[in-house]
Amino acid sequence: MExxxxxxxxxRAVEHATPDVLEQILSRCGExxxxxxxxDEIRATPKRKPRSHLFLAAAAALVLVxxxxxxxxxxQQYFAVDSIVELDVxxxxxxxxxxxxxxxxxxxxxxxxxxxxxxMDLKNTDLQVAMNAIIGSMLKNGYIxxxxxxxxxxxxxxxxxRGSDLQQRLTEEVSAMLETSSVQxxxxxxxxxxxxxxxxxARQYGISEGKAALIQEVISLNPLSTAxxxxxxxxxxxxxxLSYSNPQDAAQSGGTGESRSSLTSTGAxxxxxxxxxxxxxxxxxxxxxxxxxxxxxxxxAEVSMDWxxxxxxxxxxxxxxxxxxxxxxxxxxxxxxxxxxxGGEYEGSGQPPASLSGxxxxxxxxxxxxxxxxxxxxxxxxxxxxELDEDDGVYRYEIEFYAADAEYEYEIDAATGAVLxxxxxxHFQGQQGQSxxxxxxxxxxxxxxxxxxxxxxxAGMIQVERDRDDGREIYEVEFxxxxxxxxxxxxxxIDAATGAxxxxxRDTDD
Amino acid sequence: xxxxxxxxxxxxRNLNREEVEDCIxxxxxxxxxxxxxxxxxxxxxxxxxxxxxxxxxxDAEDVLQETYLQLYHHAPAxxxxxxPMPYLFTIAxxxxxxxxxxxxxxxxxxxxxxxxxxxxxxxxxDRHLLNTLMQVLSEEERQIVMxxxxxxxxxxxxxxxxxxxxxxxxxxxxxxxxxxxxxLEEGExxxxx
Numbered sequence: 001m002e003x004x005x006x007x008x009x010x011x012r013a014v015e016h017a018t019p020d021v022l023e024q025i026l027s028r029c030g031e032x033x034x035x036x037x038x039x040d041e042i043r044a045t046p047k048r049k050p051r052s053h054l055f056l057a058a059a060a061a062l063v064l065v066x067x068x069x070x071x072x073x074x075x076q077q078y079f080a081v082d083s084i085v086e087l088d089v090x091x092x093x094x095x096x097x098x099x100x101x102x103x104x105x106x107x108x109x110x111x112x113x114x115x116x117x118x119x120m121d122l123k124n125t126d127l128q129v130a131m132n133a134i135i136g137s138m139l140k141n142g143y144i145x146x147x148x149x150x151x152x153x154x155x156x157x158x159x160x161x162r163g164s165d166l167q168q169r170l171t172e173e174v175s176a177m178l179e180t181s182s183v184q185x186x187x188x189x190x191x192x193x194x195x196x197x198x199x200x201x202a203r204q205y206g207i208s209e210g211k212a213a214l215i216q217e218v219i220s221l222n223p224l225s226t227a228x229x230x231x232x233x234x235x236x237x238x239x240x241x242l243s244y245s246n247p248q249d250a251a252q253s254g255g256t257g258e259s260r261s262s263l264t265s266t267g268a269x270x271x272x273x274x275x276x277x278x279x280x281x282x283x284x285x286x287x288x289x290x291x292x293x294x295x296x297x298x299x300x301a302e303v304s305m306d307w308x309x310x311x312x313x314x315x316x317x318x319x320x321x322x323x324x325x326x327x328x329x330x331x332x333x334x335x336x337x338x339x340x341x342x343g344g345e346y347e348g349s350g351q352p353p354a355s356l357s358g359x360x361x362x363x364x365x366x367x368x369x370x371x372x373x374x375x376x377x378x379x380x381x382x383x384x385x386x387e388l389d390e391d392d393g394v395y396r397y398e399i400e401f402y403a404a405d406a407e408y409e410y411e412i413d414a415a416t417g418a419v420l421x422x423x424x425x426x427h428f429q430g431q432q433g434q435s436x437x438x439x440x441x442x443x444x445x446x447x448x449x450x451x452x453x454x455x456x457x458x459a460g461m462i463q464v465e466r467d468r469d470d471g472r473e474i475y476e477v478e479f480x481x482x483x484x485x486x487x488x489x490x491x492x493x494i495d496a497a498t499g500a501x502x503x504x505x506r507d508t509d510d
Numbered sequence: 511x512x513x514x515x516x517x518x519x520x521x522x523r524n525l526n527r528e529e530v531e532d533c534i535x536x537x538x539x540x541x542x543x544x545x546x547x548x549x550x551x552x553x554x555x556x557x558x559x560x561x562x563x564x565x566x567x568x569d570a571e572d573v574l575q576e577t578y579l580q581l582y583h584h585a586p587a588x589x590x591x592x593x594p595m596p597y598l599f600t601i602a603x604x605x606x607x608x609x610x611x612x613x614x615x616x617x618x619x620x621x622x623x624x625x626x627x628x629x630x631x632x633x634x635x636d637r638h639l640l641n642t643l644m645q646v647l648s649e650e651e652r653q654i655v656m657x658x659x660x661x662x663x664x665x666x667x668x669x670x671x672x673x674x675x676x677x678x679x680x681x682x683x684x685x686x687x688x689x690x691x692x693x694l695e696e697g698e699x700x701x702x703x
Contacts, residue, residue: 001694001695003687003691006687006690006691007687009635010639010643010655010659010660011660013636013639013640014558014659014660015554016633016636017561017640018553018554018557018558019557019574020553021574022550024575025545025575025579025582026542026545026546028575029582029583147583273580273583275608310587310589332587333601334601334604398675467692505681507650
């Protein structure tokens, strides 16, 4: 079978075997999306109408009804706005409410909110009924869902006592509503008065005061973030940042840690759209294992979430093996974005070191290590490549050289001098036409093990096979070594006539 | 000769990366048709890749769903750079590794079973090929073969997704193909199917 024939067969076989799950995927997507809108669109929506115009216009139509309703004591009192209630999820809605908790007006502050309010007439309805309708619509349209379950309720009232009371009741009602739906909701709520100072920020970015206040709270805990970065985040994302912020960040930048607002939180923000704190931690630990770090030796581990360069990341910090580790991991894909180590044998911060001093390894030393491993002297070798390379914060020397008709490739850890990868290939033509193996399989195995520097007892999964390669009989010997400095997967090709090692390969990756 | 070259052309037809990236950008606007398109173009490749890590059809199917859901929900955060494949496959890889970890924790080790048993609905030739592939190749070899043959990745891209250097990818790929050819040819000559 030709190679391309086999490749095509493999492709066809997998295509036949792949199940079709598109229907399931589409049905799990939900109808609407909390997409990120361009700020220009948001700013175009006027935030507040002058109150007097609104009420006089409405009053003109309702004067007859109100005049006869003795209970209200005149239309002026009915139309007096007592509180402003804002609801933010991604859609942002503002309700003006009177003393009797009747909705006087409902305004959409962004396009998503317009979709929610479309077709709803909330004027004169009871606040609770209106909240019910709005939350119900958000659930139905998928704005509140499994992956994004946080709701922000903001009450603005100069009488903080009344405001707090309303805040508490609304929180209970909304939590109850979410409980009866299938989503496990998280509710953030706060009361603001005129002194909160969020209105400037709100006006500047075209967002609700409530969201602006929440952003200010997040910034007080993550002082390196800016409102510019955070303004487009959903409430769920802001809630995650709030819940999983790094307390050290706040302390280091002299944050007071005192809330200006009365932000209370119930439930837990959903992190189902991300890989999760535990996974992030495991990814960092696995990467650190290359430095001999074992989970049992890890101290002071902390995982937090942050918003960096337009995406959600996990930050994992811990101490182990005398070094301090700092990882940044993409919360969606699990990719390690940066890895820093301090202390121990090597100081690194992701930038090429000016000079590797002390016990770190120089280029000449790395070469010597490779020659030694290959059993070759410097005089015999012709070096083709010796370069320092960086991969995810780990520095290694990539070395290639020829010696006595053989070609060698090595990777040497720049911090510890450990041989990470070794491979050698012999171009020795050998004697053609020699049949019958002078070397037994058992001997071939011993030769391979000896070269690797391990005993049969230390090696596992030993496989020895006869094969033909380039017109000559060979043994292929494979084994793995789990622990110790010689750990890795080994692959040898041994000349069956002479016992010479034709090729060897060692991998230390999984 | 004609048939051979036609097959050669087919097997060389790779995924159009620009098209895939356009789909992601459209998905960021909530376009579900774009999701369906990207699914059609890439789902066999993603499935094959997950299968190579998990060696279990049901688990690979779960990962298939999770990967596209994740891709869809986070399409707005994707930054276009001309090649979306490492992004998509890194998502698939991480879901697969998490599934593997969960399986280890639950002490389930189905690795000795044949991937596709007698009762599978797959054609016999496909079944034999995939079973052989899973049994004979090492984990890295399986991943590399899947990415090259089914996803049409160049060796350099395979290096990006698996974290292996280019030379390792090349040598492992050729060794893997050699092993497979040998195993399949031996099987044919001895009459086994």
